[in-house]
């Protein structure tokens with residue numbers, strides 16, 4: 094059976110992920126993501142109203158025109174998890190394919206919400222839920238399986254396409270977490286089985302985000318312990334404490350909510366995306382928040398909540414807000430600019446349970462936001478975070494478990510691929526023989 098892989102997006106950047114695998118006449122698309130930094134760099138861009146071709150020209154969504162070179166029918170569009178760089182282009186591209194979007198329940202719900210916000214295209218592809226451990230037929234001879242992985246958002250999977258030539262493992266976005274906070278550990282046992290059953294693994298497409306960092310990515314339980322330590326250290330403070338984190342990071346939000354109560358404060362989630370992700374997770378029963386946990390997204394209800402906090406006393410509350418990257422319109426930045434009714438005083442604490450994404454725009458915005466907060470007297474607790482991506486030893490363990498014949502480094506630019514290539518070379522792989530260095534818009538024929 095012919096096996097061909099199109100590396101469509103996310104092979105020159107972190108963002109706008111999209112890869113297609115053709116097995117005979119059947120094609121599966123993995124991810125359709127957005128490169129948010131290419132959108133935010135322009136002022137006042139409303140992507141909801143924009144045409145795909147303009148977004149492709151901006152470098153914001155994958156240039157899927159290479160799909161016309163693949164001869165076959167798309168059977169499924171498979172976003173691996175709910176981060177925007179994996180689902181953010183579905184509303185712009187999925188309608189071009191006569192295929193269902195297949196993902197885990199939490200991811201499907203986020204896709205659904207995204208499609209509801211789209212105003213240019215009418216995307217009516219079927220949305221199909223499939224959980225980790227389940228499989229679906231792709232054509233007559235292939236089967237797709239979801240393997241549970243741990244990442245910085247819940248319900249993430251690595252899809253595996255089982256073909257007569259071996260398995261294709263699409264390995265984007267995971268860390269090897271054996272004690273995550275709100276869900277099951279990564280299913281390493283299944284990866285080891287896949288590496289040893291049938292024809293083994295024909296190809297492994299891997300996320301190189303943190304390949305250049307030594308050692309192993311710590312578990313979410315380490316970030317949780319760190320956060321608990323920081324929260325306990327300010328337990329006796331009788332002024333304002335504010336926390337921020339990735340709103341899609343449900344495990345972290347859960348820990349913040351819990352520790353707020355431990356130090357005698359009422360947690361409250363503020364900001365549109367805080368309300369969106371946590372509300373969705375609660376509605377789908379992934380988490381069990383306290384009944385009286387307030388979540389407010391709209392400007393008016395947020396301001397009303399801030400006024401109530403100021404009236405009743407800042408010392409009784411922990412606002413958990415958006416703005417960990419210093420995004421100009423996010424809640425924490427607005428607080429720093431004094432645009433909300435919440436007043437910061439000398440000595441108030443701001444807890445960043447996040448790390449700034451190392452990219453000049455983010456770094457600049459985050460710097461500005463922190464300066465504004467400090468000018469009002471705030472004390473900053475930074476970097477209380479662990480990454481959602483594998484480091485070097487995690488990559489080593491994955492290669493050892495899967496023993497793939499071919500490797501395709503992804504989710505980085507060429508410079509970011511380099512440390513992964515050197516790791517793989519140390520394990521006996523060779524560039525152009527079984528390591529396929531590629532860019533956006535290429536196809537690689539693995540089996541003729």
Ligand SMILES: [Zn+2]
Nearest residue numbers: 174176244266
């Ligand atoms: Zn991700």
